[in-house]
Amino acid sequence: MAAKRRTAASPDPRTDCSREGLRKAVLDNLFYATGHAQENAARGDWYTAVAYTVRDRMLKAWVQGIERIAADGDVRCVAYLSAEFLIGPQLGANMLALGITEPMREALASLGQDLDAIVFHEPEPGLGNGGLGRLAACFMDSLATLGVPAIGYGIRYEFGMFRQAIEDGAQVELADKWLRRPFPWELPRGGQQYEVRLGGKTHMETAPDGTLRVQWTPAKTVTACAHDIPVVGHGGTHCNLLRLWRAEAVEAFDFSTFNAGEYFSSVHDKIFSETITKVLYPNDDPYQGKQLRLGQQYLFVSASLQDMLHIHHSLGKPLETFHTTFAIQLNDTHPAVAVAELMRLLVDVHGMDWDTAWSVTTQTFAYTNHTLLPEALEKWPLPLFAEVLPRHLEIVYEINRRFLESVTAAHPEDPDLARRLSLIDETSPRFVRMAHLATVGSKAVNGVAALHSELLKRDVLGDLAAFFPEKFTNVTNGVTPRRWLALCNPALAACISNRIGTRWQDHFEEEIIRLEEFADDPDFQAQWQAAKLTNKQRLTHLAKTILRVELDPAALFDVQVKRIHEYKRQHLNVLRVIALYNRLRRNPGMDFVPRAVIFGGKAAPAYYLAKQIILLVNRVAEVVNTDPAVAGRLRVAFVPNFNVRSGQVIYPAADLSQQISLAGKEASGTGNMKFGINGAVTIGTLDGANVEMRACVGEENFFLFGLTTDEVQAVQRAGYSPAAHLEGNPELAEALDQIRSGVFSRGDAGCFRPLVDNLLHRDEYLVLADFASYMDCQDRAARTYADPAAWTRMSILNVARLGMFSSDRSIREYCRNIWNVPVE
Ligand code: B1N
Structure with missing residues (x-):
């Protein structure tokens, strides 16, 4: 009262x-x-x-x-296990x-x-590399908005993704001290702590009831401490949890060694423990078999499963029904050791029989694959795996023994099948294949775009898909329209809401299509153009203050921001810029649509060619931006330290979105969607989700170029010769020659040799093969841009027709087809 x-x-x-x-x-x-x-x-x-x-x-x-x-034990809770959650700034x-x-x-x-200045002040938690980590964050946003109970489980890295500085054109990595000031959005949960064991040996022991049980005597034990971040859904009524684990020493000081005067070794254990969650590995695709990385994966997986078992137990439900309490999604194979860990917890710790435990396990997990690059599939060398997780290796062997028995029984006609399907790659030094472990241990496996899921079934995981056809499915990625339109693009959001109200924010697919009817409305077009101009001015201001590069907001803003990778082909984009530059120099009076070509993205610190590409972009920018012959009609800018925050400024300002990976290499892409729903038109290949985006917006509203997946495979089978593409294309030959001879390296002819040699003699990603088609397509884009009404119509139709790329749609599909969880 x-x-x-x-x-x-x-x-x-x-x-x-x-x-x-x-x-x-x-x-x-x-x-x-x-x-x-x-x-x-x-x-x-x-x-x-x-x-x-x-x-x-x-x-x-x-x-x-x-x-x-x-x-509420009746509602199945989603547990999204991911080594990365790139949540971005939280306040806004x-x-x-x-x-x-x-x-x-x-x-x-x-x-x-x-308020805007205060919002912009927030340091962002860089707890992810790129698309995969950001996808996890978009999914958490959608789960909360749709009111689906969910916990995201991950790692609280003390240092997230490195901060990228550009010094004299080259990438320099700086530590990301995002916790220098306390992070206001987390609550450390003293009550949620679990011990995680590492290393050591196993032996058999007789349990009190007479049965034999395996005992694991670890070499080390560390404590995982929960830090919770709230994820509030649109409207503020539903809130889910992001639970990130930090490693801590079980005991801060080993007092016996301390008393013996061994000060340094007594502190050693504390240091070792805390090292586990110290830093995010900054490699997105190529996988590196580092012992500490396996320790990170296991720490967060073990703590998360113990936490789920604790919650399940507190509901008073029997252990055999664990899968009715949780649906666990494995975000790539980074948490795939969970399959073995759940078996260990059920069998070794809780005494469940193997068959029941396996049934619970395979009804609990589902696995999302995110890559088509075979070299990016995680495989742990057996000796390393055995050293960190001796008991789990035994469990993997036992899973494999039973699995291969079923394989041989089902396909006696194919004696080689067991080798191909095995969880163990027998080539020396022998490896654990994590994608195989995840697939065998899950009830569903999905790719992240229609094309990717097809290629997974056909090539990358072909044998597994043939053996488990019912497991394989697709869920095309999506992005949250809250952060990636309503929040980052207030100008366009207001323009949209003025016409169709605000319901698009949480019913994107249903509502945004209503913009279609205004595509040719001159008033609406004018408002649309004004919004775009505002956003281009915002980016122009940013470029001026941080880069001292003067962009012209009237120019075509042509943008490629994403991780730097050969398969993403930023170097194809640079070759194009050089060719345009040469045309302008040769013919200064030509009809030329002014362009601002904007790049951004980080290279993995050890990825030499990716770093060469960054240097090349900056060197080309230096030449082009200062050449009076160009007179500002072509500008190049490399925005340093591309992250969620700068993405929120960059995506809304783009006219043209560069999605130019070699067909068959990009699993999905999600930047393509962020650009698209902010009114950029895509120039792209038939790769990843581009294929579905093009089908949605209509082929007349998408600039398509390049070889298809099948053509790429045919070229590679026939034996690809980059040199052949130089002969018929003097523009391309000239551009490469200029790079080689030092035109873009202040006269230093050796500077870009590794990059040029690679393109001339290897060119694994067929840059030269797609160059001519890319140039033609760029010319078409420029001609269309010169007609503002035609371009604006395309831009509006892109937004109107990209409704399915909301992560709300993706999450509904996961709920219905994979998790079996009710959703509106
Ligand atoms: O995942 C994104 C996709 O949209 C991209 O196409 C895909 O490249 C990206 C190891 C990765 N795949 N694999 C990774 C990240 C971190 C790491 O340590 C691999 N990231 C992707 C979302 O589906």
């Missing part, structure tokens, strides 16, 4: 979302959380005060979300979800503060 009276008279200061309530709360937090009075608070202090104010307004839904999972997204952006903006304005 008393509480009720207070609500009526004066609202709760911690949940009040009125302008005045927010103003008071921000001031209160400014003083009590940062210890600063208004007069001497810095931008970071204001950020902290605003973040705590928003967090307070999320806590009720947050606590209810946890309680719901822990109390959370205010949007709660619907308090505008009152907060006004509250801060009344205090003389600019």
Whole structure:
């Protein structure tokens, strides 16, 4: 009664979302959380005060979300296991979800503060490399928005993805100290800690009931500590959990060694333990067999499964029904050791018989594959695996023994099949094939775009797919329209909402198609163009302040931002820029649509050719941007440290989205979707999700070029010769020659030799083969851009018809086809 009276008279200061309530709360937090009075608070202090104010307004839904999972055993909870969650800045997204952006903006304005500047101040947790980690974050957003109970389990890296600086044109990696200031969106959960064992030996022991059980005596034990981040759905009612594990020493000090005077070795254990979650491996595709990485994977998998078993147990349900409490999704094979770990927990720790445990396990897991590059499939050398996880290796052997028995029984006619399907690759030094372990241990396996799923079945996992045809399926990726349109592009969002209302934010596929009818409406076109111009000005400002490069907002903004990789072919883009430059120089009076070519992306620190590509982009920029013959009609910019935050500025400003990977190499791509829903038109190959995007927007609204997957395979079978493509193409020969001779390396002829030699003699990704077709297609794009009404129509139709690329649609498909979880 008393509480009720207070609500009526004066609202709760911690949940009040009125302008005045927010103003008071921000001031209160400014003083009590940062210890600063208004007069001497810095931008970071204001950020902290605003973040705590928003967090307070999320806590009720947050606590209810946890309680719901822990109390309702009838609803299957999704556990999304991922080594990466690239969640991006939180403040803006959370205010949007709660619907308090505008009152907060006004509250801060009344205090003389600019909300946008405060939002921009937030350091972002770079807990992922790129698409795979960002996908996990989009999926968490959609799960919460759709009201599906879910926990994301991952790793709280102390240092996330490195910060990229460009020094004299080259990439330099700097440590990402995102935790220098406390991260306001996490709550350390002292109560949720689990011990994780590593190394050591196993032996058989007789249990009290007389049965034999395996005992694992580890060499080391570390503690995994939970840190929870709330994921609030659109509308603010449903909140899920992102639970990230940090490794800690079981005991900070080994006192016996300490007392013996061995100070350094006593600290050693603490250091070893904390090293496990110290840093994210910054390689996206090529896999590296590093012992510490296996330790990271196992730590978060083991802690997560122990946590799930704890929750399951607290519901009072029998262990055999574990799969009715949780549906576990393996985001690539990084958490695939979970298959062996769940078996270990069920059989060794809880005494379940093998067959029942295997039945529970294979009803629990599903596995998403994210790559078509065979060299990117994870395989752990047996000696390394045995050293870190001796018991798990025995379990893998036993899974494999039973599996191969069934293989031989089913296909006596193919004696080689067992070798091809085996969980163990027998080539020396012998490896555990993690994709095989994940497939055998899961009830469903999916690729991330239609083409990718087909190629998985045909090539990469062909034998497994033939053996388990019922397991293989597709779920095309999607991106959240909240962050990737409503939040990052307020100008376009307002333009859209003025016509069709705001329901598109959480019913994207259903609503956004309604824009189609306005595609030729001159008023709407004018508003659309104005929104794009605003965004281009925003990016122009960024380029000017951080790069001192002057872009022209009237130019065609032509953008390629993504990880730097040969298969993504940023060098094809650069060759094109050089060819355009040469045309302009030869013929300064030519009709030329002004272009701003913008690049961004990180190279794995040890990926030499990717780093050469970055240097080349910057060297070409240096020459082109300062050449008076070009007179600003062609500009090149490399935006350093591409991440979620800069993506939020870059995607909305693009006219043309470069999706130019070699067909058959990009599993899906998700940047293509982010560009598309922000009104960029795609120039691309028939690769990954481009194929489905083109089918949706219509072939007349997509700039297609390049070889198809089948043509690529045919060329490679016949024996590819890059040199053949030089003869008929003087523009290409000239560009390569200029790179080789030092035109773009201040006269240093040796500088780009590795890159040029690779293109001339190997060219694994058929850059030269696709060059002519790419140039033609670029010319078509420029001609279309010269007709603003035609271009704007294309841009509107792209947005209107890309509704299916909302991650809400992806998540619905996972719920219905894979997890068997109810969803609206
Ligand atoms: O996953 C994305 C896809 O859209 C991209 O096409 C795909 O390249 C990307 C090892 C990876 N595949 N594999 C990785 C990341 C980190 C790592 O340590 C591999 N990332 C992708 C989402 O489906």
